[in-house]
Amino acid sequence: MTDLKTISCPFCSLHCSDLHLHLDGDRLTQVTPTCSLAQKMYPFALDALAASREFSSSYKLNQAITWSRGSARKLVILCGNLYQEAIENAVKFARKQNAILVCEEDFSGSILSLVMKQTGLLSATLGEMKQVVQQIVCCTKSFPDSLPRIANFLGYQLLNQAVYLPVEHTLEILQKLRLKQELLPERLFEINQKIQTSECGLVLFDKDWLEEDPQITTELLLWLNELNAGKHWYGLIIPPAANSLGIVERLLDLTGYPGNIRFQSDSVHYHPRTGCLRRLLHNSQVDICYILGTPQFLSEEDYRQLEKFPTIVLGPTFPKWKSSIWLPTAQAGIDCTGTALRLDGVPVTFEPITDNHRQTIEDLLQVINREGNA
Amino acid sequence: MIVIRGAEVYNPSQGNNSQICDLWIDGERIIDPPPEPTNVHEIDGRGKIIAPAGVEIHTHVAGYPLNAARRFMLVEGSNPLNLIPSQEEAARRYLQMGYTTIFDAASSPLFARSTAKDLDHLKGVDRGTYTLMGDHRLLIDALAKGDLSKARDIIAWLIHVSGGYAVKLVNPGGGLAWKAGRPAPDLDSPLGLGNLTQRYIIHTVVKITNELGMPHPVHLHACKLGEPGNFSSFCETIKALEGQRTHLCHIQFFCYGKDESGGFTSAAEQVAQTLELFPQVTCDVGQIIFGSAIAVSADTSSISKLHQLSRRPWISRQVECEGGNNILPLQYKAKDLTSSVQWATGLELLLRFPDPTRLFLTTDHPNGGPFIAYPQIIEWLMSNAARQEILKTMHPTVMKKTGLAEIKREYTLGEIFAMTSYGPAKTLGLQDRGHLNPGALADIRCYEKQDDIKRMFEKPVWVMRRGEIVVENGNRVVEQSGNSLITRPALDKARIPYIKAELAEHLSIPVDQYALGNWDNSSAKEVPCTSTMY
Numbered sequence: 001m002t003d004l005k006t007i008s009c010p011f012c013s014l015h016c017s018d019l020h021l022h023l024d025g026d027r028l029t030q031v032t033p034t035c036s037l038a039q040k041m042y043p044f045a046l047d048a049l050a051a052s053r054e055f056s057s058s059y060k061l062n063q064a065i066t067w068s069r070g071s072a073r074k075l076v077i078l079c080g081n082l083y084q085e086a087i088e089n090a091v092k093f094a095r096k097q098n099a100i101l102v103c104e105e106d107f108s109g110s111i112l113s114l115v116m117k118q119t120g121l122l123s124a125t126l127g128e129m130k131q132v133v134q135q136i137v138c139c140t141k142s143f144p145d146s147l148p149r150i151a152n153f154l155g156y157q158l159l160n161q162a163v164y165l166p167v168e169h170t171l172e173i174l175q176k177l178r179l180k181q182e183l184l185p186e187r188l189f190e191i192n193q194k195i196q197t198s199e200c201g202l203v204l205f206d207k208d209w210l211e212e213d214p215q216i217t218t219e220l221l222l223w224l225n226e227l228n229a230g231k232h233w234y235g236l237i238i239p240p241a242a243n244s245l246g247i248v249e250r251l252l253d254l255t256g257y258p259g260n261i262r263f264q265s266d267s268v269h270y271h272p273r274t275g276c277l278r279r280l281l282h283n284s285q286v287d288i289c290y291i292l293g294t295p296q297f298l299s300e301e302d303y304r305q306l307e308k309f310p311t312i313v314l315g316p317t318f319p320k321w322k323s324s325i326w327l328p329t330a331q332a333g334i335d336c337t338g339t340a341l342r343l344d345g346v347p348v349t350f351e352p353i354t355d356n357h358r359q360t361i362e363d364l365l366q367v368i369n370r371e372g373n374a
Numbered sequence: 375m376i377v378i379r380g381a382e383v384y385n386p387s388q389g390n391n392s393q394i395c396d397l398w399i400d401g402e403r404i405i406d407p408p409p410e411p412t413n414v415h416e417i418d419g420r421g422k423i424i425a426p427a428g429v430e431i432h433t434h435v436a437g438y439p440l441n442a443a444r445r446f447m448l449v450e451g452s453n454p455l456n457l458i459p460s461q462e463e464a465a466r467r468y469l470q471m472g473y474t475t476i477f478d479a480a481s482s483p484l485f486a487r488s489t490a491k492d493l494d495h496l497k498g499v500d501r502g503t504y505t506l507m508g509d510h511r512l513l514i515d516a517l518a519k520g521d522l523s524k525a526r527d528i529i530a531w532l533i534h535v536s537g538g539y540a541v542k543l544v545n546p547g548g549g550l551a552w553k554a555g556r557p558a559p560d561l562d563s564p565l566g567l568g569n570l571t572q573r574y575i576i577h578t579v580v581k582i583t584n585e586l587g588m589p590h591p592v593h594l595h596a597c598k599l600g601e602p603g604n605f606s607s608f609c610e611t612i613k614a615l616e617g618q619r620t621h622l623c624h625i626q627f628f629c630y631g632k633d634e635s636g637g638f639t640s641a642a643e644q645v646a647q648t649l650e651l652f653p654q655v656t657c658d659v660g661q662i663i664f665g666s667a668i669a670v671s672a673d674t675s676s677i678s679k680l681h682q683l684s685r686r687p688w689i690s691r692q693v694e695c696e697g698g699n700n701i702l703p704l705q706y707k708a709k710d711l712t713s714s715v716q717w718a719t720g721l722e723l724l725l726r727f728p729d730p731t732r733l734f735l736t737t738d739h740p741n742g743g744p745f746i747a748y749p750q751i752i753e754w755l756m757s758n759a760a761r762q763e764i765l766k767t768m769h770p771t772v773m774k775k776t777g778l779a780e781i782k783r784e785y786t787l788g789e790i791f792a793m794t795s796y797g798p799a800k801t802l803g804l805q806d807r808g809h810l811n812p813g814a815l816a817d818i819r820c821y822e823k824q825d826d827i828k829r830m831f832e833k834p835v836w837v838m839r840r841g842e843i844v845v846e847n848g849n850r851v852v853e854q855s856g857n858s859l860i861t862r863p864a865l866d867k868a869r870i871p872y873i874k875a876e877l878a879e880h881l882s883i884p885v886d887q888y889a890l891g892n893w894d895n896s897s898a899k900e901v902p903c904t905s906t907m908y
Contacts, residue, residue, distance in 0.1 A: 008887070017884045084491070113445040120687025125484065127694030127882030132553065153882055199555065225687065231555070235692075252441040253492060256460055257448065270448065339487065345438055345691070346883055347487040349891050 002029060008350050010081065010333035011041040013240050013343040014126075014147050026050065026354060036148045045334045048317040049356055052328030055318070056358070060325050061367065064312045067324075068372030071288035071310070074099035075280060078251075078259075079293035080241045081316055081331055082361070083338030083350065087250040089362035090292055093369050094263050100286075101251075101261045102277045104297050105207075105241050109248040109258030110272040111214050112238065119221035122228055123235045125344040126153040132233075135198035136162035137191075139170065139220060140206035147239050154202070162204075163191045170209060171216050178223035195227070201234040239343055241296055246341035281305040290314065291323070292361055312368075314361050330358040375400050375411055376816075376841060381419025382823065386426065386731070386796035387809035390788025397424060399816040402840040406812045419820070422835060425791040426808050427817035428473035431798040432593075432623050432658045433739040434670045435464045436478040436492035436503060438485050439699040442689040443668045443740065446703045457666055457740050461495035465856075467746055469498055469845050472819030472834045474856075475799070475807060478503040479593070479623065479738070480544065480672055483510070484693050486536040486889040493858055498844060500899075502859035504593045505538030506672055508546030508575065509697035512876055517575055518567040523866075526582045530865035531873050533588075535889035537860050537898065540590035540802075541583050544672040545597045546575040549697025551675060558675035560597055561610050572597060573614045580618045586863040587903040589803020591619040596628055599676040603632030605641030609648040617652050619907045621801055624660025624738035626720035633775065638715040640776035642722035649727060654907065656801040658736040661720035661751050662706050663743025664713065669702040670741060677702050695880050706743065711775070714768040718776035721754055721761065725781045730793035731800065748794075749831035755785040756827050803905055804859075816841040858898040 002024050008017040019038055022030035026046050031038045068074075076094045078087065078101070094101040103109050124132070136158055151159045165173055166187070176184055177192060184192055195201060203224065209216045220236075227234050248258045255261055255268050260275035262268070273279075280286055281302055289306060291313045298306075303321035310324045316331035332338025333350035335357055340348050376399040382392045397419070398405045434440065444458050459467060468476055476496060481489040481503040493501050507513050507529065516525040529541060547565040548558055559565055561573045580592045596611045598604035608628035622628075631639035649655060671677050674690060677700040681688040684702070692698040706713040720742075727733045735752070739745040754761050758781075765772070765779055773779045785793075799808025807815045818838040821830050837845040844852045878885040886892075 017887055110448075113448050116445050116687075116689065117448055118687065120681075121689045123690075124692035124698075125694045125882065127880060128692045130882070131694070131880075132692075229682070249438070249441050249488075252444045253495070254460055254462075256444055256458070258445070272448075339491075341488075342883075345488075346484060347887075347891070348883065349487075349887060 005353050007333065007353060008348045009035070009038050010242055010331065010340065010350055011037050012147055013242055013244065014149055014153065015242070015340055015342045015348040016149055016152070017348060021353060023353065026356070045316065045331060046354070049335060049354065049358070051318060052316070052358060055326060055328050060327060061364070064325050064327065065368055065372035067288055067310045067312070068097070068368055073285060073287040075286040075289045076101045077104055077277060077289065077291045077295075078102070078247050079104040079291060079315070080244070080296045082247055082293040083243060083332040083340050084246055084250055085338055086292065086361040087247055088254065089365045091251065091254045093290075093365045094261070096369050098263050098265065100275060100280060101259065101263065102275065102280065103244070103247055103251070103259040104277065104295055105244045106259060106277055109251070110260050110276070112217070113258045114272060115214060115217050115221055119218065119225050121221065121236060122224065122233060123237070123344065125346055126342070129202055129235060130154055132200040133158060133202045133235075135194055135201040137195060137201060137203045137234075138162050138164045139209065140204050163194050165191065171213065171219055174216065174219040174223050178219065178226050195234075199232055201232070203234055203236045205236060205238045207238055207240060237343060243340035245343055245345060246339075249341055249345070278302070284308065288312070291319075295320070314364050316358075327364055328358055329361045329364060336360050375408070375413055376415045376417060377411070378417045378419040378424060378820075381422045381424040381820070383810060384423065384425040384788050384791045385810040386788060386792040387811055390786055390792060392423070392788065397810060397818075399841045402816055404810055404812055404814045404816050421823055423787065423821040423823050424810070425819055425821075426795040426799075426810055426814070427475070427819050427837065427839065428468075428471065428794045429798040429802065429804070429808055430468065430473050430476040430736070430745070431621070431734055431802060432479045432660075432736045433476060433745055434479050434741070435459075435461060435476065435496065435739070437481055437489040438691075439670045439701055442691070442699070442701040443670055445689070446668060446701065457668060457744055461492050462497060465496040465499050466850060469837055469839075469850060470833070470848055471746070471748060471831070472837050473499065474817040474837070474839045475500045475804065477501065477539065477802065480504055480506050480542050481536060481538065482506050482672070482693055482696055482699065483532055483536040483889045484696060487891055487893050490537050490858075490890060490893055490895060497856060498839070498850070498854045499856045500859055501856060502539035503537070504540045504542035505533055505536045506542045506544060506696065507532050508543035509549035511695040511880060512873065514547065514550065514567065514570070514575070517578060518570045522578065522582065524869070525578065526586065527865045527869045528873060529579065529582055530586060530863040531870060532889075534862055534865070537858070537890050537893070537895045539859055539861055539901070540588060540593050541579060542593045542595070543576060543579060544595040544697065545572075545599065545675060546579070547572050548597060548673060548675040552678065552698075553692060558597065558679070560607055561614060576611065577614055577616065577618075580615060580620050584619050584905070584908045587905045588861055588863055589901050589903065589905050590801065591621055593621050593623055595623050595673060599627045599673055600680060602630050602636055602638050605629050605631055605645055609645060612648050612652060612655060615652065615655060617654055619654040622655060622657045624736065624741065625657045626660045626662070626716065626723060626742070627738075629719050629723055630715070638712050638775065640715060640719040640722050640778070642719050642726055643777060646723060646726040649732070653732070656732045656734070656797070658734040658738075658798075659720050659724055660736055660738035660742050661724070662713065662716045663737060663747040663750070664706045664708045664717065665743060667704040667706060667743045668740045669700065669704055671700050672697050674698040674700050694882060695877065704741075708768045711769040711771055714772040715775050717768075718772050718778040722776055722778045722781065724755060725778070725783045730785070730789040731797035734793050734798045749828045752785075752790055752831050753828040756787075756790065758782055758784055803901060858895065859901055860895065860898045861901055861903055863903045
């Protein structure tokens with residue numbers, strides 16, 4: 001007997017709300033319409049749910065509480081698969097523990113915020129883009145890989161007619177476009193022509209650029225600013241990880257900052273440079289680290305640094321590296337409800353697809369907060 | 375039971391004078407002096423001023439645009455919370471100033487759930503939001519086709535599904551015009567949808583909203599915000615209402631004349647005279663304060679113009695089926711002639727308009743400046759000497775461009791309480807607050823009587839909500855949760871499936887997830903749609 005469930009998918013920042021899961025008990029038999037990421041991630045999440053039962057134990061929770069009591073310099077890292085309700089509790093937790101709070105996907109919060117402050121930003125919701133956009137410009141290496149169903153939202157034809165900026169020398173290319181250099185190379189000239197003749201457009205920007213070189217992001221936004229100063233209206237999409245935007249927005253709501261926050265008794269301090277994740281890990285400024293959600297962007301070097309001090313992972317899937325303690329938690333859209341923000345900021349609700357309730361991140365944080373304050 | 379003994383009590387519903395008397399409270403409400411009181415807790419009110427708690431009718435404290443604004447304020451080591459506080463901080467500061475009811479000025483239906491979450495964090499105050507619909511595709515289409523019954527149901531449905539309190543129109547049709555690359559509309563220019571004009575949208579939606587009996591009438595942001603010479607268009611808008619009950623917001627930004635070189639002058643006198651002709655129309659001022667501010671508005675056509683003039687970066691997001699959200703940092707400087715004229719125009723308007731129960735104090739926070747500046751503005755209103763003092767620091771030409779310097783009027787305390795509590799509560803249709811009559815909610819502020827007006831209003835001695843002192847000497851002593859206030863105007867339920875089906879054609883999310891989706895707002899307090907005022 002196969003169950004059919006129509007769901008909002010938690011696995012990429014599009015959070016499609018029209019996926020149909022065909023389930024035979026806890027086994028996924030089909031996903032329609034086809035999405036390569038959902039095909040891969042749902043079985044993985046359901047397997048993780050089964051595996052997590054072996055790893056749940058009150059002993060580990062008590063151990064986490066004991067370590068928490070004995071540590072002064074605490075770091076909280078917000079990762080993927082976190083939904084709004086968990087984030088609110090993470091902020092309460094960090095506030096009470098006088099911890100430093102950072103986002104794993106740091107660039108979508110702090111760096112982008114700093115760049116936006118200098119340059120501004122035009123954007124639109126996906127439905128609006130579909131209505132008005134005449135030209136798509138891809139400044140990306142792997143956009144369709146990270147968001148397999150983006151064409152559903154923007155239209156296949158539009159995506160097929162997209163122009164691609166060369167991936168080599170991106171900074172120079174953007175500068176040339178912005179400065180309207182007359183002697184553009186032939187290929188760039190054609191691209192520029194297409195952009196100039198379309199009043200409304202959309203730039204898809206690869207988050208890899210953002211991470212690799214903030215200057216490229218600045219240049220891109222400056223170019224868009226110049227373009228939009230005339231008759232054009234070009235919006236920008238930077239695909240973050242699943243609900244990464246939701247993390248940043250909730251942090252801004254609750255604290256005024258998008259990450260890199262140091263809580264001290266009643267006050268909050270923002271340190272985007274010195275308080276960024278890599279510096280904190282590499283300068284050994286931490287006694288204990290709480291990782292909330294599923295890390296997706298930590299490097300091998302980050303993992304090596306994390307092994308130097310106690311690490312408590314609260315997330316739905318088994319950590320990729322040797323963490324000190326893993327406390328399995330429910331995942332919104334699999335075994336608990338939750339809210340996320342799509343990459344255009346539109347709120348999306350997740351409903352559970354199984355009845356196998358695990359403890360939520362907020363449940364566990366509340367216990368550690370209550371019992372484990374130093 | 376509580377009695378506040380011997381205080382100087384201002385009850386603005388009974389006029390602007392005070393009376394030394396005792397004020398009795400039983401539970402959450404004010405009562406008549408009981409014949410045989412029992413278990414009485416006495417509060418010494420001698421030398422104190424007692425007034426109903428403040429009611430904020432127009433502020434921006436919730437929703438997506440605030441986070442975009444916060445991004446602009448981010449500087450290492452800075453504190454963006456000064457201008458764009460978090461919701462908890464905003465609630466705390468309002469309570470510290472003696473306000474217990476706060477209305478967020480604009481919420482987009484598509485992002486209603488985010489707004490609702492933010493409103494939930496405004497702890498300790500009653501709060502609500504107005505639902506944006508002046509560029510909503512379904513409503514505009516219905517109006518363009520002249521289908522008023524459908525328009526009425528769309529308005530009611532949008533309020534229901536968004537958890538809204540009232541209808542907000544922001545330069546209606548202006549967002550659509552901007553998206554289509556057309557010039558910003560004025561009152562009578564065609565919007566490109568048959569004969570539809572802004573005049574028709576405003577007049578019709580105001581009429582429908584009043585017929586629905588909504589406690590607060592249409593909350594209208596007119597066209598041509600911030601443009602020199604816009605007063606004539608604004609006065610036309612007032613006349614276009616034909617005397618129907620309406621609230622016009624931050625009207626200082628619409629009261630500009632134009633000098634021979636195209637610069638700003640004050641037209642406060644002309645606007646005040648026009649407003650006096652229409653007693654059903656209420657307004658808030660949107661006073662500016664010198665220093666940093668940030669434009670947070672759904673008026674894309676006006677903010678894009680400002681962006682082009684200022685050459686400052688802006689953040690603009692266009693929303694499917696609706697208008698857009700726009701953010702632009704601003705600086706108001708005393709030495710800058712335009713800023714000075716704007717500042718003087720706001721005060722001139724407040725001082726020229728005789729009825730404080732129809733024109734209310736706001737800064738359109740954070741557009742004109744932070745709401746925490748209210749005590750400073752009150753001082754300017756109550757002291758001609760304070761006004762003259764600050765006028766000396768301004769661009770000298772401001773005296774010629776505005777009429778402020780010649781005005782001698784000084785507000786009385788009673789008038790201040792009328793414009794900050796009774797008036798706004800009345801136009802919001804909240805009959806249970808804004809006054810101290812028996813039956814009213816015991817939401818009260820208490821001040822130490824003193825000569826330093828600004829200091830007095832900055833720090834009430836205590837603030838009471840529902841009969842309980844929640845702030846004492848500036849410190850929050852009791853945490854209450856407060857209520858979300860919503861309305862549920864009547865609609866033809868048979869039409870809902872058709873509205874949903876039509877909306878689904880344009881949305882990128884399932885229509886069941888639209889607006890609040892499955893958000894549980896059952897704990898919200900419904901204010902009945904029983905107004906009979908037109």
